[in-house]
Amino acid sequence: MIVCHCRHITDRDIHSAIDWMRAADPATIITPGKVYRALGKAADCGGCMPLFLSTMRANDNTGVPMQLRGLRRGQQEGAEYEGRRQGHRVP
Structure with a gap:
């Protein structure tokens, strides 16, 4: 079936x-951009x-590999928060 004319x-x-x-x-x-590049084409x-x-x-085969699942969650639970304090805004 033709997907892209x-x-x-x-x-x-x-x-x-x-x-x-x-x-x-x-x-x-695997992302759409990588699929396009693998085909030697670009979205029009x-x-x-x-x-x-x-x-x-x-x-x-498009699923996220097991070793990469939950990385963001794991980093936030085990690591100390390095972002701004909550009171960083000027009133």
């Missing part, structure tokens, strides 16, 4: 690119983006 991208192209990226680097986070009008994303989500 502007760039002539099919669902098979998207699935092949995702499978190739996962095989090349099991720890990578963006009209295909909803279908492009749903095609990506249908692939089992």
Whole structure:
């Protein structure tokens, strides 16, 4: 099925690119931009983006690798907060 008419991208192209990226680097986070780059193309009008994303989500290899899940949560729980104090605003 053709997903993007502007760039002539099919669902098979998207699935092949995702499978190739996962095989090349099991720890990578797969994004639409990376899929476009793997195909040697770039988004044009963006009209295909909803279908492009749903095609990506249908692939089992797009999940976040286990070793990368929960990193943000883990950093906040175990580390001391280094941001501004709550009273940093001028009244």
